[in-house]
Amino acid sequence: MEWRNIPELVRWSAVRYADTEAVVDGRTRITYAGLGARVERAAAACLAHGLRPGDRVAIWAPNSLDWLVAALGAVTAGGVLVPLNTRFKGAEAADVLRRSGTRLLFVTGTFLGTSYVTSLRRAVGAGRGPDLPGLPELRTAVVLSQDAPPGFLTWPDFLAAGEGVPAAEVREAEIPADSDIVYTSGTTGRPKGAVITHAQTLRAYDTWSDLAGLRHGDRYLVVNPFFHTFGYKAGALACLTRGATLIPQPVFNAGTALANIAAERVSVLPGPPTLLQSLLDHPARRDHDLSSLRLVVTGAAVVPLRLVRRLRDELGVATVLTAYGLSEASGLVTMCRRDDPPEVVAATSGRPVPGVEVRVADGAGAALAPGTPGEVLVRGYNVMRGYDGDRAATGEALTPDGWLRTGDIGVLDRQGNLTITDRLKDMYVVGGFNAYPAEIEQALARHPGVTEAAVVGVPDARLGEVGRAYVVRRPGASLTADELIAWSRREMANYKVPRTVRFVRELPRNASGKVLKGELRGGD
Incomplete structure (x- = not known):
């Protein structure tokens, strides 16, 4: 470098x-x-x-x-x-x-x-x-x-x-030393700024470019937003390291993306599974020459094996990779390799990138055996310096010996491939955007007709997951689901807005008062 x-x-x-x-x-x-x-x-x-x-x-x-x-x-x-x-x-x-x-x-x-x-x-x-x-x-x-x-x-x-x-x-x-501060949300719902340095960013995306096989002359359609690590760093900065041509698209529209791929002979197209599925299923897809595509990198959600095979078989994409990262780890933790079979690409997020350790641990931080689910911990050059101006949150996220507690539940196989199975933080992904229930719940609680709310992610055919809110009305309130959704659209970003609302007399809780979100999900 x-x-x-x-x-x-x-x-x-x-x-x-x-x-x-x-x-x-x-x-x-x-x-x-x-x-x-x-x-x-x-x-x-x-x-x-x-x-x-x-x-x-x-x-x-x-x-x-x-x-x-x-x-x-x-x-x-x-x-x-x-x-x-x-x-x-x-x-x-x-x-x-x-x-x-x-x-x-x-x-x-x-x-x-x-x-x-x-x-x-x-x-x-x-x-x-x-x-x-x-x-x-x-x-x-x-x-x-x-x-x-x-x-x-x-x-x-x-x-x-x-x-x-x-x-x-x-x-x-x-x-x-610091290059950027990426604001994300956690279990408290209060956005926190992960502080990342120039050295971390450059090493991570030089590595990403090597593992992905990005090369001089590639033409790279960046639909992932620049405000996200995936768009700015795995997109723009990766292009700078290899001399690839950057083609920014401000809003995802499948028809526009197809036209861009054909007109600009796009060879590289990272994006969430929902984006790739939209391209494959678009009625005008066969009207466009997509033969230039050779590299697709995806992640952020469950990747169906059928999607990986369709990208390879129907579009002739030679390399399809999955990866896992989070803002607190410079956006890059694990990544598949170019010779991995489709079953590994679809079922896992690959192995730790060079210079990074991954441990699946129990509640005390002790490593668990392969195949046993636990919290994913990360240590290496990529881990943030901390949360900007928030020592308490930094202390909760980083252990004294340098491990980042991701809040994600995962499983490592015997080859070191990581599969994310659940989220301690209850985060869900709406069309590639991370949605954090605690943040949305706090917003809903500001409505004068709401006593409390719990939000969970539920499957959606188009967006992967969307929010469902379970809401306790204030006594005497006549609030309807449509009214609360309309209010939410005025108060928060669209991807955060619950798509459905269910009113309940009370939220299910355990003995310590914590809302049992698994029970809410299991009731559907």
Whole structure:
């Protein structure tokens, strides 16, 4: 590995792959040399606007060339990236911005019919003026567009400020050890920021690229959102390490993805099983030439053996791999190998990647024999430094001898392949998005007609899993399921919204008062 940090990787790739096409975004096509120049310009603009080493820089926008340039520019200027989920509502985004102490924000204009700026201003109690009173640390907010409301800069105006910054000043910018903070949720429902370093990120996705077989000249369709480790790191940064061409798609639409694969001769397509299933089952699939596809990497949910075989047999995909990771472990823990048979790819998430240990343990942390389910523990270079500003949560997640308690239940076979069988944290995956019941339950409890709620994931043919809420009404309330679902759509990201609601007199609990979610699931 030839890079100490992400800015060095960007500059190295701009020289090593100078004339190779780096990004195709609609009608815009740029080479690696061109990408490097854009990133340097964005970094200069960050410095011109007062960015200091270690300042947090958030980006709330869909996949695009501008997302990539803004993010890499901020990191090149010494910022620590805080990616925000594009499905967040304004209050959810404001909470992360506030707790992370974000100083610089890049935000999209209108996306999926929603003005993100308006949503954010409402959440922090802003009027028509330029101030965002609920975000005292925020100094600069930039709309990735040609237009911006008062108090926000346009993307061109932001970049223009960097024109007077000498190139040497950009090159000499101090790069802190931390590269990004990825916010996730746990059993408490309070989002926590996993702090990951440049060294961890670069080693992990250099390894990922080796194991996957990513190579120079590959054309990589990135449908996985950049705000997620899978999109930004296994997507954009992996491309930089190998000189692959990045083709960002802002929203998953099977028809659009098929057209992109055919038109751009896409060879690499990672994504959750629900995405791949949608492509295979699309009525227009046979109208598109998909013969260029050679590599698919999936995970995040149960992978049917039939899906693996269809990808190989119907589309001729030579390599189909599964993997397991979590934000607290840099997004990468285990991975199948390219010579694994379909049965191993479908039934497991592969073996630990080099430099990483995996243990399946009992409640006391003692290793269990192969074939015995227990909590998955991870130790290695990839484990986060901790949760940003949350020592208590860090202490719960990390053992004194360096093991990360993942909260996932799994089984190791005798070859070291890991199968995830359940989740201690009760997380479920909705179309590739992680949904955390405790967070959703806390939101539902804010409704004036709700006393308490419990949320579980249930199977769904299209999305893999969706939420079902069991709700205890407040005395005298006449709340209906449709009313609560409609309210939820206004208050939380769409993937978090329960698809069904069942009203109960009381929630089943054990002797210590813990809700018996297994009983709720078993009652269906």
